[in-house]
Amino acid sequence: MARELPIFPLPVVLFPGATQPLHIFEPRYRELLADCLAADQRFGITYVAPPDGPGIDPMPPPGAVGCIALITATEALPDGRSDIITVGERRFTLLEWVTRETTYRVARVEEFDDEPADPAEVTNLAGGVRQDYQRLARAIGTLTDRAADDAALDDDPEHLSLPADRAGVVNLTAALAGLVGERHVRAAPAERLAYAMDGLPTHRRLPRLAVLPGTRDEVVAVVRLLADLGVPFVPRGAGTGLSGGALADHDAVLLVLTRLNRILKIDVANRSAVVEPGVVNARLSAATAPHGLHYAPDPSSQTACTLGGNVAENAGGPHCLKYGVTTSHILALEVVRADGRVVTLGSAGGEPWGPDLVSLFVGSEGNFGVATRITVRLVPLPRAVRTLLADFTSLRAAGEAVSAIIGAGLVPAALEMMDRSCIQAVEDSVYAAGYPRDAAAVLLVELDGRNESAVDEEARQVAALLTGQGARQVRQAADAKERERLWQGRKKAFGAMGRLSRDLVVQDAVVPRSSLPVVLETIAAIAARYDLVVSNVFHAGDGNLHPNISFDARDAAMAARVEHASAEIMATCIAAGGTITGEHGVGLDKLRYMPLVFDGDALGAMHAVRRVFDPEERVNPGKVIPVHACREWSGTRNVELGTRNIAVGSSAFPLPRSAFGPEAR
Numbered sequence: 001m002a003r004e005l006p007i008f009p010l011p012v013v014l015f016p017g018a019t020q021p022l023h024i025f026e027p028r029y030r031e032l033l034a035d036c037l038a039a040d041q042r043f044g045i046t047y048v049a050p051p052d053g054p055g056i057d058p059m060p061p062p063g064a065v066g067c068i069a070l071i072t073a074t075e076a077l078p079d080g081r082s083d084i085i086t087v088g089e090r091r092f093t094l095l096e097w098v099t100r101e102t103t104y105r106v107a108r109v110e111e112f113d114d115e116p117a118d119p120a121e122v123t124n125l126a127g128g129v130r131q132d133y134q135r136l137a138r139a140i141g142t143l144t145d146r147a148a149d150d151a152a153l154d155d156d157p158e159h160l161s162l163p164a165d166r167a168g169v170v171n172l173t174a175a176l177a178g179l180v181g182e183r184h185v186r187a188a189p190a191e192r193l194a195y196a197m198d199g200l201p202t203h204r205r206l207p208r209l210a211v212l213p214g215t216r217d218e219v220v221a222v223v224r225l226l227a228d229l230g231v232p233f234v235p236r237g238a239g240t241g242l243s244g245g246a247l248a249d250h251d252a253v254l255l256v257l258t259r260l261n262r263i264l265k266i267d268v269a270n271r272s273a274v275v276e277p278g279v280v281n282a283r284l285s286a287a288t289a290p291h292g293l294h295y296a297p298d299p300s301s302q303t304a305c306t307l308g309g310n311v312a313e314n315a316g317g318p319h320c321l322k323y324g325v326t327t328s329h330i331l332a333l334e335v336v337r338a339d340g341r342v343v344t345l346g347s348a349g350g351e352p353w354g355p356d357l358v359s360l361f362v363g364s365e366g367n368f369g370v371a372t373r374i375t376v377r378l379v380p381l382p383r384a385v386r387t388l389l390a391d392f393t394s395l396r397a398a399g400e401a402v403s404a405i406i407g408a409g410l411v412p413a414a415l416e417m418m419d420r421s422c423i424q425a426v427e428d429s430v431y432a433a434g435y436p437r438d439a440a441a442v443l444l445v446e447l448d449g450r451n452e453s454a455v456d457e458e459a460r461q462v463a464a465l466l467t468g469q470g471a472r473q474v475r476q477a478a479d480a481k482e483r484e485r486l487w488q489g490r491k492k493a494f495g496a497m498g499r500l501s502r503d504l505v506v507q508d509a510v511v512p513r514s515s516l517p518v519v520l521e522t523i524a525a526i527a528a529r530y531d532l533v534v535s536n537v538f539h540a541g542d543g544n545l546h547p548n549i550s551f552d553a554r555d556a557a558m559a560a561r562v563e564h565a566s567a568e569i570m571a572t573c574i575a576a577g578g579t580i581t582g583e584h585g586v587g588l589d590k591l592r593y594m595p596l597v598f599d600g601d602a603l604g605a606m607h608a609v610r611r612v613f614d615p616e617e618r619v620n621p622g623k624v625i626p627v628h629a630c631r632e633w634s635g636t637r638n639v640e641l642g643t644r645n646i647a648v649g650s651s652a653f654p655l656p657r658s659a660f661g662p663e664a665r
């Protein structure tokens with residue numbers, strides 16, 4: 001028979017016979033409690049998913065199933081809040097919401113009894129519950145430093161459900177707070193929202209919670225606890241990544257490493273340093289400069305990004321043309337594996353021994369574990385530096401000049417290109433560097449070395465080549481101040497492009513240098529066809545393109561055009577003999593392109609390597625390898641569909657696939 005019932009929507013499922021303690025503090029639920037205590041002591045609990053943001057008040061839809069909660073104990077607290085104990089009675093179906101003059105919600109519900117369960121199925125399910133409970137017992141053992149005692153578990157499924165029910169209320173937040181301190185666990189929706197994106201605005205995920213350990217030992221303790229509970233987690237540095245790599249799903253914990261920010265050692269004699277992963281890139285070079293040394297990889301984000309993130313992404317930067325990307329500068333790593341074991345890869349001395357596991361880890365995008373200590377190579381600061389700015393009236397000529405310089409056997413420290421749209425954004429911003437506004441493109445070329453006259457000679461040769469390739473003007477920075485200004489425009493170009501539109505997708509691909517002119521023209525044609533503003537600022541010497549698409553994500557039609565244009569740009573780069581990422585990684589964003597450059601066997605091999613480090617695939621799950629495209633995935637049973645999986649070969653992979661999926665804003 002249908003009846004009216006006050007409803008308390010909660011992110012818990014109340015079972016008949018199970019106990020549910022509640023802390024009542026919201027005014028509307030205080031009113032609900034008072035009314036229930038004055039009546040038959042009963043209200044309904046229906047499950048709702050936790051809200052995705054502040055101010056969102058989720059409501060279970062008609063048809064949802066809930067359970068009547070009988071209040072069995074109440075403790076009124078002095079300030080009007082209450083602690084209560086409830087016990088589940090009968091289940092009900094929510095028929096419809098009704099309007100009453102109460103601040104809480106009331107619904108018409110129909111009670112029903114559960115179907116008797118199949119004993120075989122119950123025994124089967126009890127096995128799973130027992131396993132989960134034992135994991136929890138181990139986790140509590142980790143927390144309390146006591147051996148886990150699971151001998152007390154009852155074999156009877158009904159009795160077993162009691163400890164399992166208690167397990168359900170063990171609070172992960174509290175457990176983590178016990179390890180790192182309450183203020184270093186971010187569980188409130190508004191706090192978690194701060195971690196919902198990285199530098200790429202097209203992907204958005206709200207983590208289950210964020211935990212910020214302050215020491216290596218705290219990282220180990222947190223990772224062990226998560227391992228015992230079987231909870232997936234995602235390492236995160238500064239969140240400047242541009243492929244969605246540092247985002248965690250609602251079931252995963254974000255392990256934020258920014259508090260591990262100590263430079264542990266600077267070894268001048270051996271030109272190395274040992275740092276924690278949260279050290280900001282530029283801070284390390286600032287600290288070593290008084291010793292005449294620096295850490296060479298210099299991502300344009302270097303004033304914000306962390307060394308841990310650089311290692312995970314194998315980050316590059318303007319000066320990596322001459323000095324090499326991150327992998328050339330990491331000597332050793334201390335890594336916390338997914339099960340909490342700590343391993344050391346490589347050696348501080350830098351001598352090679354055994355397989356090069358350091359290089360394997362660098363660029364693994366958080367899939368192999370957490371880097372907690374990083375030993376880096378330091379290189380001497382150059383004594384002589386010359387910086388040239390050349391401007392061109394055509395993109396093609398600028399592209400050809402790049403090939404001419406490298407083809408002549410010259411290796412500048414940096415060789416960067418910016419096109420007109422980017423130049424104008426920079427010149428309109430506070431980072432204005434004095435670039436000629438009417439140029440189709442500028443090249444910023446830096447030469448450095450220990451010998452002034454040798455560097456002067458190289459600068460002269462480069463200037464002659466640039467002029468020969470049609471540069472309108474080649475200007476050399478007169479002093480350190482002018483050089484800094486020219487570089488500021490380049491390094492802050494992404495920020496300056498924030499002026500062009502509300503959202504910006506920074507793309508990343510590599511093409512052979514000799515293809516730059518034609519690829520740049522094709523990108524311009526794609527932009528025109530989709531009626532989009534695409535600006536280019538990139539590491540031209542490496543052929544590492546960054547087409548930046550300005551758009552407004554609130555405009556669905558425009559967002560769809562961005563998606564198609566991005567896919568066509570990637571396809572163009574692949575067709576030119578290039579690949580889908582130079583330095584920003586695959587993360588979430590490039591997953592869909594992986595089968596275009598790797599076949600099922602290659603992806604399967606990558607997957608197998610990942611499983612060596614993390615057999616349960618709990619660190620940064622769902623990133624980098626599109627598992628559905630691995631050959632090994634083919635033929636396995638699809639549990640959801642009850643069919644066999646079929647691997648998606650590169651030619652059949654649907655392109656484009658949504659980057660603006662359900663998680664997009």
Ligand SMILES: Cc1cc2nc3c(=O)[nH]c(=O)nc-3n(C[C@H](O)[C@H](O)[C@H](O)COP(=O)(O)OP(=O)(O)OC[C@H]3O[C@@H](n4cnc5c(N)ncnc54)[C@H](O)[C@@H]3O)c2cc1C
Pocket residue numbers: 198199234235236237238239240241242245246257277298299300301304305306307308309310311312313314315316317318365366367369370371372494495583584620
């Ligand atoms: C304006 C701008 C300019 C940029 N310029 C460049 C550039 O020139 N060159 C370049 O290469 N990139 C560039 N980037 C991209 C980005 O800065 C780099 O990828 C950087 O290495 C990310 O560091 P992070 O600390 O922000 O890492 P996050 O974004 O927090 O994380 C990136 C990845 O690293 C993993 N991770 C983080 N810390 C650890 C750890 N300790 N152990 C294991 N995994 C970890 C995460 O799980 C994630 O997969 C730029 C970004 C922006 C916004």
